[in-house]
Amino acid sequence: MNANTELLKALSVFFEQYSQEQQSRLRLTLIAELQRMRLELEQYESSDSIEGLKHQFTGIARYLELKDMLSVMDVCEREQFEYQLCSLLKAVMDYANEL
Amino acid sequence: MICTPISYQSKTSAQTFSNFLKHTRSENNLSQEDLCSLLRQKSCLFDMLDSITISRWERGVNIPSLAKQSEIVEIFGSELFDIYREDKKFINEGLALINLFESTIERSDHPYYRNTPYRVEFIESHHQNFMTLLQLSLIYESNPRLSFVSRKLSQPFFRGLSLVVAFSFGDQIIGHSLFCRTQGKIALEFMNDEVDLFEVINHNSQALPDTLMVFSSFGVTPYIENYMMSVYLNELATSRSLKFLSFNICDESLKRKLTQFKLPIFKVRTIEGGFKPVKNYSFFSSRTEVMANRNLLKLSVIPTSKSQTIDPIFFMQLETNI
Amino acid sequence: MNILIIDDQRFIRETMKADIHKYLAEDNVEIYEASNGNQGIELILAVEAKLDLVILDLKMDQGDGIAVINMLASEPRFTAIPIAVISSSDKRTLELVDSIITGLKLNLLGVFAKPINVNDILTPLLDASDDRNLAHQHESIVQDMAANINVRQLLKNEQLILCYQPKINLKTKEIIGFEVLSRLCDQSNGYIYPDVFLPLVNQQGLNSLFSRMVISQALQCWSRQPLLMAFALSINITADDLTCDELIEYIIECGREYKQIHLILELTESQEIINQDRVLNSIARLIINNIDISLDDFGKSYSTYDRLDAIPFKEIKIDKSFVSDMDINHQHYLIVESTIALAQKMHVKVVAEGVETSAIELILSELGCDVAQGYLYSPPIEGRYLIDWIAQYNRSA
Numbered sequence: 001m002n003a004n005t006e007l008l009k010a011l012s013v014f015f016e017q018y019s020q021e022q023q024s025r026l027r028l029t030l031i032a033e034l035q036r037m038r039l040e041l042e043q044y045e046s047s048d049s050i051e052g053l054k055h056q057f058t059g060i061a062r063y064l065e066l067k068d069m070l071s072v073m074d075v076c077e078r079e080q081f082e083y084q085l086c087s088l089l090k091a092v093m094d095y096a097n098e099l
Numbered sequence: 100m101i102c103t104p105i106s107y108q109s110k111t112s113a114q115t116f117s118n119f120l121k122h123t124r125s126e127n128n129l130s131q132e133d134l135c136s137l138l139r140q141k142s143c144l145f146d147m148l149d150s151i152t153i154s155r156w157e158r159g160v161n162i163p164s165l166a167k168q169s170e171i172v173e174i175f176g177s178e179l180f181d182i183y184r185e186d187k188k189f190i191n192e193g194l195a196l197i198n199l200f201e202s203t204i205e206r207s208d209h210p211y212y213r214n215t216p217y218r219v220e221f222i223e224s225h226h227q228n229f230m231t232l233l234q235l236s237l238i239y240e241s242n243p244r245l246s247f248v249s250r251k252l253s254q255p256f257f258r259g260l261s262l263v264v265a266f267s268f269g270d271q272i273i274g275h276s277l278f279c280r281t282q283g284k285i286a287l288e289f290m291n292d293e294v295d296l297f298e299v300i301n302h303n304s305q306a307l308p309d310t311l312m313v314f315s316s317f318g319v320t321p322y323i324e325n326y327m328m329s330v331y332l333n334e335l336a337t338s339r340s341l342k343f344l345s346f347n348i349c350d351e352s353l354k355r356k357l358t359q360f361k362l363p364i365f366k367v368r369t370i371e372g373g374f375k376p377v378k379n380y381s382f383f384s385s386r387t388e389v390m391a392n393r394n395l396l397k398l399s400v401i402p403t404s405k406s407q408t409i410d411p412i413f414f415m416q417l418e419t420n421i
Numbered sequence: 422m423n424i425l426i427i428d429d430q431r432f433i434r435e436t437m438k439a440d441i442h443k444y445l446a447e448d449n450v451e452i453y454e455a456s457n458g459n460q461g462i463e464l465i466l467a468v469e470a471k472l473d474l475v476i477l478d479l480k481m482d483q484g485d486g487i488a489v490i491n492m493l494a495s496e497p498r499f500t501a502i503p504i505a506v507i508s509s510s511d512k513r514t515l516e517l518v519d520s521i522i523t524g525l526k527l528n529l530l531g532v533f534a535k536p537i538n539v540n541d542i543l544t545p546l547l548d549a550s551d552d553r554n555l556a557h558q559h560e561s562i563v564q565d566m567a568a569n570i571n572v573r574q575l576l577k578n579e580q581l582i583l584c585y586q587p588k589i590n591l592k593t594k595e596i597i598g599f600e601v602l603s604r605l606c607d608q609s610n611g612y613i614y615p616d617v618f619l620p621l622v623n624q625q626g627l628n629s630l631f632s633r634m635v636i637s638q639a640l641q642c643w644s645r646q647p648l649l650m651a652f653a654l655s656i657n658i659t660a661d662d663l664t665c666d667e668l669i670e671y672i673i674e675c676g677r678e679y680k681q682i683h684l685i686l687e688l689t690e691s692q693e694i695i696n697q698d699r700v701l702n703s704i705a706r707l708i709i710n711n712i713d714i715s716l717d718d719f720g721k722s723y724s725t726y727d728r729l730d731a732i733p734f735k736e737i738k739i740d741k742s743f744v745s746d747m748d749i750n751h752q753h754y755l756i757v758e759s760t761i762a763l764a765q766k767m768h769v770k771v772v773a774e775g776v777e778t779s780a781i782e783l784i785l786s787e788l789g790c791d792v793a794q795g796y797l798y799s800p801p802i803e804g805r806y807l808i809d810w811i812a813q814y815n816r817s818a
Contacts, residue, residue, distance in 0.1 A: 022439040026432070033432040056430055063436055063536040143642040143804055147579065166582050166606035170805060287777045287796055291745075343800075363614055376544075385800055392611030 007066065007091035008098075014064050015095075027096055033060070034089040041082055050078055057085060064088075113159040115186040116168050120157050123175050131157075141174050166391040179390040180336040184400035193397035196325040198411055212319050216410040217267045219274075219326065219403075224257040232264055233257065236275045240315040242349040243370045243377055244289070245296050259300035263330050265323055274318035276327040278334075280308035283383075286345045290366055290381045310343040311335045316353055322411050324356065325398060332399035335389065344389050346382040354380045360394050423471050425453040427461035427489060428478035428507070433535070437476065440539035458488040465492070465499065472502050474530075474546055476537075479508040479518060494525040505542040506532045570613060572621040575605050576630060582606050583638050584801035587814070588655070588772060588794045591786050594818055596811060598653030600687065600794060601639045602801040603631075629665040632658060640675055642804040643682050649807060653683040655715060660688065663703040673710045687717040687738065708733060715772070719760060737764050741775020741795070748780055761788050 015023045037053055044050065054073060061069045069084050076084065124134055131150040138145040144167060155161050162168070169179050183189050222229050237245050259281075265274030279300045288294045289312075299312065313331055318324035335341050345365075348354060358364065366381040389395045422445060426434050434454050441450060453468060455461035465472065475493075479486035486506075493499040504527055506518060519532045530546055575581075585599040605613040622631045636656055643649045662668055676684055686707065704714055715736035739760050747754040757773065764771035773785050776795030785793055802810060 017443075018439050022442070026435050026439060029432045029435045033430060059430060059433055059535050062534075063433065065536070140645075143638055143645055144579075144582065146638075146641060162608075164580055164606040164608055164611075166604075166612060167580070170582075170803070173805060284779075284797065288779075291778050291780075293778055293780060361611055383796065383800070385802065387803060387806075388612055391606060393609055395611075 003068070003087065004091055004094070006068065007088065008095055010064055010066055011091060011095045027092065030060070031089070031092055031096070034085065034092065038082075038085055038089060041078075041085065044078075046078075050081060054081060057081070061088075113162045115183055115189055116162050117157050117159045118186075119172065119177075119182045120153065127175075138171060138174070142170050144170055164391070165393060165396065166387075169387060169391055178339070179396060180399060183396060184336070184402075186400075189397070190400055193329070193401050196394070196397060197322050197329065197401065197409065211271055212267050212273050214320070214411050215268050216408055217265050217273060217323070219263060219265045219330070219407050219409060221405045222262045222264055224254050224260065224262075229254055229257070229262065232272075232275070233260075233262055233277070235272065236262065236264075236277050236315050236317075239275070239317060240277075240348065240350055241377065242314070242347070242379065244292070244347065244379065245314060256297065256301065261331070261334075263327065265318065265327065273320075274323040274327045275315065276313065276317070276330055277315040278311060278313040278331045280341065281310050281312050282306060282308055283310045283343050283345075286310045286312050286343070286347075286383070290345075290347055290383075307340050309341060310345050311341050312345045312347065314347060315350065316346075316348075317350065320411075321356075324353075326401075326409060329398035329401040330403050332389070332395055333401060333403045335386065336399040342386050344382075344384050344386070347379065349377050349379050351378070357382060361392060362395070422450045422473045423453065423468060424450060424474045424476065425455065425461065425464055425468065425472055426476045427455045427458065427486070428476070429456050430478075431456070433478070437537065437539060440537070441543070444540060444543050458486060461489050462492050465489075465502075474503050474505065474542070476505045476507060476542065479506050490522060490525070490527070493527055500526060501528050503528045503530050503546050505530045505537075505546075507535055507537050508532065570605075570607065570618060570621060572605070572618055572627060573625060575607060575613075575618075576627060576634060579634075580606050581631075581634050581638060582612070582803065583635065583642065584803055585642075585807060586794055586801040587798050587810075588653075588792050589798050591782070591790055591793050596652060596814065597792060598655055598683070598685065599649075599807070600655040600801075601635060601657065603635050603657075623661075628659065628661055629668040632656075632662045632668060633671055636672060636675060640679050640682065642807075644679055646808055648811070650681050653685050655685040655687050657717065658686045658688055660700055663688075663700045664697070666703075669703045669706060672707065672712065676707075676710050676712050683713075684711075685713045685715050685736065687715045689717045734769055736770040736772060736792075738772040738774055738794075739790075744773045744781060744785070744795075745775040745777055748784060754784075757785070757790075758788055761785075761790050764791075765789060 015026065018026065037056060041050065041053060054076075058070065058073050061073070066088070069088070072080065072084065120134070123129070124131070129137065131153045135145075135148050135150045135153055139148055152161070156163070163171075165179060172179055172182060222232055260277065260279045263276045264272060267273045281299050281302050285294060285299055285302050289296070289299050296314075302308070311331060311334060316324070316327050316331070318327050332344075335344055346353075346357065349370075354364075362382055362384060364380060365383040368379045368381075370377045370379050389399070424441065426437055428434050428437075434456075438452050438454075441452065453464050455464050461475075461477070465475070475489075477486055477489055490504075493502065493504065504522070506522065506529070508518070519529065522529045522532075530542060533541060582604045584602045584604060586602060587596050588598045588600060589595070590597050603615060605618050607613060622628060639654055639656055643654055672684075672686070688704075708714060713735040714733070715738060716734045717738045718740045719737045737760065739757055743753040743756050743760075747757050761771050770791045772792040772794060773790050774794050776782055776785065776793045776797045778797060782793060782797060798814075799810060
C-alpha cells in the first residue's frame, strides 16, 4: 500500500493550499472526472486510441504532481493506464473518506 | 496635482534673434544680401533664402524656429544658449516657470510648504549630511538600478555625483536633483544594464565626459521642479563639452513632465526583482535638441550658484555669484 | 476583471479558478467557463471586448483550441484581448504555438505548460495592462502633439531639418554611409519627430511632397560638402511613394545630376502595396539608374520572405527592436542570427540598427553582420556637424 500512501500525501499537499469550500468542490470535481474517464475507457474497443484520455490524465497528474504516474504515462499501454487511473480514483475516494 | 506651467511663445523673445542678426552683420561688415549669400552657402537649410526674409527677421517678423536659429547662430561660432542668456526678457519668461509672480498667493496645496523662500544648495560629497540626503533622494526615486547598499561605499566614491537639495524654512526638504557627468557610451551601457551607478560616476576614461546624466529630479511644487531642472540644464548650457542630456528615472511624474516638455523617450523597461515590477524610463537627447526646445532653453539660461535663495512669489534677483 | 477559461476538463477549470482566487478577490473577478471551442467562441462573442483574459487549452478533444485562436485573429476588436495558452504538450510544441500566435499578431501573454502557476499569467497581464496604458498614453501624447501641428504649413515654410546617422562597417570600423532621419521644427515644440508627424503627412496626402523635400535637402547637404561624397546616402521611402511616377522621375533625375553620390533608398515595407506591378516597376527603374534599394524594418513584417523573391535588394536592415536586446532575449538573438545567415546566402548586405553597446556590437561581429548603426556610434546629428564628427571619429578609430 506504499503507492497509495504516496498518492494520499500528494493529494493532501494539493488540496490543502485551498480553502475548505474550494477543497470540497475540487475533490468532487476530480472524482467525477476520473469516474467519467474510467467509464469512457471501459467503452473503448481494443482498437480505439487511448491517447486522448492519456493526455487528459497527464494534465491532471501534473496538477497533482504525481511524478511516478507521470513517468510511466508515455509508454504505458491500455491495461497499465487503466490501473493508474483506478489507483488514483481509489486514492481520492480514500482521501475524501478520511476527512 | 497642479499643472506644470508651460510657457508659450512670447513676442518679446523675438528680439533676441533680431538683435543677434543686426549685431553679427555689423561686426562682420555684412549687408543683408551678404548675409543671405553666406547662409545659403554654408547651410543646406536656406536654399530659398532671400534678403527680404532677413530684413523681416531683423524686424522681429516671422522669426524662424529655434532649430533654424541654431543653424545660423552656430555658423558664427555662438550657440543659442549664449545669445539667449544675455536677454533679460527671455530670462524673465523663464522665471515665469519658477516664480509665481502673484503676491496674493500665500499658500500652496502642499502640507508643509507654503511658497516661502527656499534655499538651494549643492551638497558636496564630503558634507556631513551627504549620505543621508543621497539616500533620501534614492528612496524617493525608487530605481532598483540605483541601489548600492550592498557596495557599502564611502563618500569619496561619490565625488563625481552632483546632489542638489532645496530646503524650506525649518530645513524641510522640498526638492532635490541628482546628476553626474559621464560618457555617452557608459550612459548607454547603464541603460542596458551593463554597468552600475558606480561605474557611471567613476568612469576611468581619458576622454572628457560628454553627457549629463540625471538620476532624479523633484520638487514639491511644479515651480520648484522647474528650478531643480534649471540647475542641471544650466550646467549643460555652460559646458560646451557636454553634448548629450540623459535621464534614467523611475519617477512617473518626472517622466510625465519631460514628456509634456516634448522630450522624446529613448527607452522604457520593466525592472523585476524588487517588491513589484518598476518601470524605468530613459531619455537621451543631444545638446542641439535641448536648445531647440523652448521650455528647456528657458530653464537653462537661469543662472545657478552653489548656494542660492529663491523667492517663489516675488521677482527673483539675478545677481548671484557662481 | 473578466476572465474566460476554455478547457475541456472540469477539474482543470476548477483548479484554475481556485488558483485565481488566491490572487484576485472573488468580487474583483468574474470567471467564465467553456468546455469546448465553440462554447468558448460563443462566450467571447457574448462578453465581447470586456474580456480581460482568455485562458485557452490548446489540445482540447475536438482540436478546437485552434478554432478559438483563428476566431480571435479574424476580428480587430478581439486581437487586443490578452491570451494565455495552456497545454500539456512538450516544450517544442509550445514554442511553435507561441510563434504561430504571435505571428497572427494576437496579444499573447505566454504559452504555459500544465500545471499552471496562475501567477505567471496574472503578473504579465497586470504588467501588460500597464504597457497598454503606456501605449495608450504614448498614443494620446502623440495625438495631442499632432493636434497642434499644421504639417502642411510647416512643410510650406520649409521647417524641415534633416539629421544623419552613421552606418559603420563592422569589420573595418569605417564609416560607409549615413541614414537620413527627418525632423520638423516649430516655434513652441522644438523638434517634432517622425512618429508624430508622419501619420499626419500620410493622412493629408503629403507623402510625395515630403519625400521630395527630404531628398532635395539631403542631396544639397551632400553636394555642398565634397568630403561627404565618399559616403552613401540612405533615404527612407515608403511603398506608397513608389506609386508616384513624378517622384520616381524626380529621384532618377537627381541620381543623374548627382552621379557621384551613392544613393540608397530604404524601403519601409507596406504589405498591401508592395506586390503591385507598378511598384515593382518603379523599383526596377530605380535600380537600372544605379539607385540601390534597402529593405528596412526586416523581420517585423509577417510576409517578409515574399518580398525577397520579387525584388533585388542590395541590403537588409534588421530592426532595432530585435538588435537592442539580443544579448538577453534569445528569440531576438535567433531572429538576428537567421537574418544574417539568410542575407549571406543571398549575397545581400545586412545592417543592424539600434546598436547601443559594445557588447551587442561584438555579438553582431561574431555573427558576421556587415554593418551596424546606432547610438553606440552616434545618434542622428544635424548636417552642420557631420564633417567635424567624421574627423573626430577617424581620429579616435
